[in-house]
Amino acid sequence: MAIDLTVNGTPQRVEADPDTPLLYVLRDDLGLNGAKFGCGLGQCGACTVMVDGRAVLSCVTPVLLMQGRAVTTVEGLGTAEAPGPMQRAFIEEQAAQCGYCIPGMMMRAQALLQERPDADDAAIRRALEFNLCRCGTHMRILRAIRRAADTMRHAETAAPNGRAG
Amino acid sequence: MSDHSPLPLTRRGLLAAGGALVVTVSLARPLPAQTGDGGGARPPKPAPGSLAQTPRLDAWVRIGADGAITVFTGKAELGQGIRTALLQVAAEELRVPPAAITLVTADTARTPNEGYTAGSQSMQNSGTAIRAAAAQARALLAQEAARRLGAPADALGFADKRVTAPDGRTLGYGELAASLDLTVEVPADAPLTAPDRLSVMGQPLPRVDIPAKMTGGAAYVQDLRPEGMLHARVVRPPSPAARLTALDGAAVEAMPGVVAVLRDGDFLAVVADKEYRAVKAMRALASAARWEEPATLPGDTPIPDLLRSLEREVGTVDAKGDAGPIADGPRSLRARFTRPYQLHGSIGPSCAVAVMGEDGLTVWSHTQGVYPDRKAIAEMLRLPLDRVRVIHTEGSGCYGHNGADDAAADAALIASKLPGRPVRVQWMREQEHAGEPYGPAMMIEAAASLDGNGRIDRWTFDVWSNTHTTRPGGAGALLAARHLAEPFPAEAAAMQITPAGNGDRNAIPLYAIPNTRILWHFLPDMPLRVSALRSLGAYANVFALESMMDDLALLAGADPVEFRLRHLEDPRARRVVELAAERFGWTGAAPAPGFGHGFAFARYKNHAAYLALAVELSVDRGSGRVRMTRATAAIDSGEIVNPDGIRNQTEGGIIQAMSWTLFERAVYDDTRVTSVDWASYPILRFASVPDRIDVHIVERPGDPFLGTGEAAQGPTAAAIGNAIRSATGLRLRDLPFTPDRVREPTASG
Numbered sequence: 001m002a003i004d005l006t007v008n009g010t011p012q013r014v015e016a017d018p019d020t021p022l023l024y025v026l027r028d029d030l031g032l033n034g035a036k037f038g039c040g041l042g043q044c045g046a047c048t049v050m051v052d053g054r055a056v057l058s059c060v061t062p063v064l065l066m067q068g069r070a071v072t073t074v075e076g077l078g079t080a081e082a083p084g085p086m087q088r089a090f091i092e093e094q095a096a097q098c099g100y101c102i103p104g105m106m107m108r109a110q111a112l113l114q115e116r117p118d119a120d121d122a123a124i125r126r127a128l129e130f131n132l133c134r135c136g137t138h139m140r141i142l143r144a145i146r147r148a149a150d151t152m153r154h155a156e157t158a159a160p161n162g163r164a165g
Numbered sequence: 166m167s168d169h170s171p172l173p174l175t176r177r178g179l180l181a182a183g184g185a186l187v188v189t190v191s192l193a194r195p196l197p198a199q200t201g202d203g204g205g206a207r208p209p210k211p212a213p214g215s216l217a218q219t220p221r222l223d224a225w226v227r228i229g230a231d232g233a234i235t236v237f238t239g240k241a242e243l244g245q246g247i248r249t250a251l252l253q254v255a256a257e258e259l260r261v262p263p264a265a266i267t268l269v270t271a272d273t274a275r276t277p278n279e280g281y282t283a284g285s286q287s288m289q290n291s292g293t294a295i296r297a298a299a300a301q302a303r304a305l306l307a308q309e310a311a312r313r314l315g316a317p318a319d320a321l322g323f324a325d326k327r328v329t330a331p332d333g334r335t336l337g338y339g340e341l342a343a344s345l346d347l348t349v350e351v352p353a354d355a356p357l358t359a360p361d362r363l364s365v366m367g368q369p370l371p372r373v374d375i376p377a378k379m380t381g382g383a384a385y386v387q388d389l390r391p392e393g394m395l396h397a398r399v400v401r402p403p404s405p406a407a408r409l410t411a412l413d414g415a416a417v418e419a420m421p422g423v424v425a426v427l428r429d430g431d432f433l434a435v436v437a438d439k440e441y442r443a444v445k446a447m448r449a450l451a452s453a454a455r456w457e458e459p460a461t462l463p464g465d466t467p468i469p470d471l472l473r474s475l476e477r478e479v480g481t482v483d484a485k486g487d488a489g490p491i492a493d494g495p496r497s498l499r500a501r502f503t504r505p506y507q508l509h510g511s512i513g514p515s516c517a518v519a520v521m522g523e524d525g526l527t528v529w530s531h532t533q534g535v536y537p538d539r540k541a542i543a544e545m546l547r548l549p550l551d552r553v554r555v556i557h558t559e560g561s562g563c564y565g566h567n568g569a570d571d572a573a574a575d576a577a578l579i580a581s582k583l584p585g586r587p588v589r590v591q592w593m594r595e596q597e598h599a600g601e602p603y604g605p606a607m608m609i610e611a612a613a614s615l616d617g618n619g620r621i622d623r624w625t626f627d628v629w630s631n632t633h634t635t636r637p638g639g640a641g642a643l644l645a646a647r648h649l650a651e652p653f654p655a656e657a658a659a660m661q662i663t664p665a666g667n668g669d670r671n672a673i674p675l676y677a678i679p680n681t682r683i684l685w686h687f688l689p690d691m692p693l694r695v696s697a698l699r700s701l702g703a704y705a706n707v708f709a710l711e712s713m714m715d716d717l718a719l720l721a722g723a724d725p726v727e728f729r730l731r732h733l734e735d736p737r738a739r740r741v742v743e744l745a746a747e748r749f750g751w752t753g754a755a756p757a758p759g760f761g762h763g764f765a766f767a768r769y770k771n772h773a774a775y776l777a778l779a780v781e782l783s784v785d786r787g788s789g790r791v792r793m794t795r796a797t798a799a800i801d802s803g804e805i806v807n808p809d810g811i812r813n814q815t816e817g818g819i820i821q822a823m824s825w826t827l828f829e830r831a832v833y834d835d836t837r838v839t840s841v842d843w844a845s846y847p848i849l850r851f852a853s854v855p856d857r858i859d860v861h862i863v864e865r866p867g868d869p870f871l872g873t874g875e876a877a878q879g880p881t882a883a884a885i886g887n888a889i890r891s892a893t894g895l896r897l898r899d900l901p902f903t904p905d906r907v908r909e910p911t912a913s914g
Binding site: 016017019020021024027028031032033034036037038039040041043044046073074075077078079080083087090091094096097098099100101102103106125126128129131132133134135136137138139140142 | 594
């Protein structure tokens with residue numbers, strides 16, 4: 001069936017079996033690498049994207065439910081040439097080893113900070129409970145999110161940006 | 166990131182690559198293991214890294230007539246940052262910015278054969294070779310420039326890929342290289358840059374692979390989408406010894422999008438046009454299969470009973486003086502330690518892409534060893550070696566021998582049955598959990614006694630373990646090959662005692678003890694498939710050894726740090742112990758109630774990086790919850806190439822080992838593995854992450870590289886155990902330290 005949704009600000013019509021998880025549509029039909037297959041069970045967070053501003057596990061979300069919704073993947077936060085505040089913070093903190101879990105971490109953190117720009121360390125850790133990292137990059141991930149929160153708060157007072165749907 | 170983007174999959178690309186294949190073959194000398202001079206043994210004097218096997222300069226460094234510089238390594242980026250560190254080494258010696266170099270990593274058609282990217286040896290092997298080759302290339306460029314410009318070589322300047330004479334006349338690297346012969350051997354005394362002149366090495370160059378990974382660039386084998394690619398899934402036997410008795414695949418073949426249902430013996434796979442259709446077909450095929458499942462797993466047999474029952478051979482790892490037997494008494498200790506089977510647990514399950522073209526098979530894999538994997542795959546498919554090319558493409562972090570090679574074999578086997586169509590195999594989570602080879606269960610029985618001066622005089626250490634290496638090898642190392650109608654059997658395991666160690670890695674104490682006896686009780690049979698997990702036996706052996714050191718310090722009435730220093734003669738070992746203690750603020754004073762301090766030290770493999778670690782943690786005896794609050798490490802891994810890389814690896818090693826130590830144990834019944842997801846095999850989550858981890862690096866300019874990635878695992882387990890004892894008086898000797906083992910026993914028992 002055909003489903004109309006917005007991905008990273010661009011309207012898309014995708015043809016897919018309605019039970020197909022959003023993850024496969026993003027990766028295979030739209031060619032977006034950011035969301036990762038980790039478990040297919042909603043246990044690890046590697047597939048986390050934002051749907052209408054909220055963090056969602058795309059590996060267990062059927063594309064059928066995406067009709068008319070706005071999906072944001074890590075590609076929607078910026079590019080390697082012009083990274084967004086969250087990406088810039090992760091690059092500046094060198095917050096990756098293999099990096100496979102990181103886009104999911106960034107999307108979870110982006111959703112949290114858009115909802116609660118003043119989220120403290122405890123709130124960040126609570127939000128990230130959904131997301132697993134195996135390389136042990138946790139200290140840097142926490143530092144990067146705190147850095148991104150600072151940047152986004154300052155940007156918010158100057159001119160509202162750094163937001164993603 | 167064009168320098169390491171996956172190659173476009175076109176026939177032209179394949180043909181071009183095929184043509185290059187002969188080059189590396191002719192460049193290489195046989196590996197030591199192939200010439201029978203003892204693969205694991207260290208050479209008598211420091212070898213110039215992998216130049217020992219591949220001495221030719223142009224195997225490592227090539228300079229085109231247009232000045233383009235290409236550097237080749239047989240090592241693979243596994244998330245450890247090796248790509249960046251090797252670029253730094255090459256850039257330093259070639260006097261160019263790292264961005265001016267294209268680095269080609271492990272690819273059987275293009276790079277030297279450097280075996281496996283394992284054992285924290287990439288900097289020693291490849292880093293050392295590339296550095297010498299790059300330095301020699303620069304010397305040759307200078308020599309040629311001196312000749313053509315009529316200026317002394319030592320008066321020349323290097324900038325912007327040009328060599329400049331004092332009078333300002335310059336020649337580009339390309340025009341110089343065009344008249345040079347770079348097919349020469351790199352001499353052992355290539356003119357390396359002096360430690361005080363280094364400007365790229367020693368700097369925290371940001372990782373070159375990170376920006377693409379942060380922004381959705383094509384960074385992983387999972388991201389390859391060659392034209393016409395099909396999606397495949399395998400259906401694995403549900404237990405290690407299961408045999409297929411009946412299969413009706415007709416209904417599966419009729420499912421939407423299904424291109425093929427494949428069966429070869431007990432190997433089953435589905436191929437579909439779209440990924441989720443392959444997943445659904447896989448589930449349907451699994452339901453349609455009937456298996457006979459012999460009970461071959463240990464069930465609830467305790468680890469010590471299991472390991473004793475599997476013992477077939479005892480080897481002496483080391484013996485000196487008169488160590489035993491050590492009688493029980495007021496000045497002696499005896500204890501038994503265990504470690505369960507543990508998973509690599511990559512966040513991304515294994516994946517591979519393969520295509521059978523007219524000129525042969527190409528496999529993109531996150532294997533740690535493209536050459537050994539090629540050999541095993543060629544054997545499985547009965548293809549000549551030169552008809553198989555394996556290209557390393559990054560996957561999720563592996564931490565040793567996970568499912569990478571097996572997924573590569575799956576893709577190769579399926580692609581071989583669908584010539585011309587690229588096939589992508591993605592393992593499911595339960596397939597990675599239940600199908601990857603585990604870090605082996607181990608047991609250690611240790612005993613020691615003190616002399617009248619509070620020094621250890623006798624020490625015995627008995628290790629029970631499988632081998633920790635079942636990598637390819639032959640085709641029998643590959644799951645798919647074992648399941649074929651004409652199967653390749655797994656190679657019989659053999660005990661090999663080498664200086665680097667295996668199950669016995671770090672079983673020999675670095676401490677000065679006059680009488681020691683170290684034995685490896687070898688278990689050839691492996692009811693659960695096992696192989697290399699980061700640090701091999703060192704994790705459990707250092708845990709046991711350093712737990713014993715702590716209890717011996719207590720027995721001697723000594724501070725644990727002072728007690729270790731009392732037995733350490735190597736000044737570099739003493740330095741990391743003193744540095745970690747000082748930066749942690751180790752005073753010997755009692756920690757706050759509910760808190761504990763623990764210390765541990767090891768020199769990885771007894772000949773690589775030195776690492777000392779102090780941790781602080783809190784213990785809630787009511788709930789049994791342990792939370793590490795801070796850790797301070799000191800590491801000496803020889804000359805520093807990228808200090809932030811060393812920090813990142815060390816922080817990661819500490820956190821990963823903390824997860825193993827507090828949470829991780831594979832579970833199984835007598836037939837099936839039951840650790841099949843993150844609920845049945847929990848690992849550390851953010852609530853358990855420490856408040857801070859500090860890593861202090863000892864500078865060793867001009868010293869050989871010692872490697873970093875596996876220095877922290879053993880000390881972390883021991884430091885946590887020692888801190889729990891400091892907090893509670895409870896000595897835990899069975900890993901992991903789960904709440905049921907930490908909790909205060911209740912009155913009812």
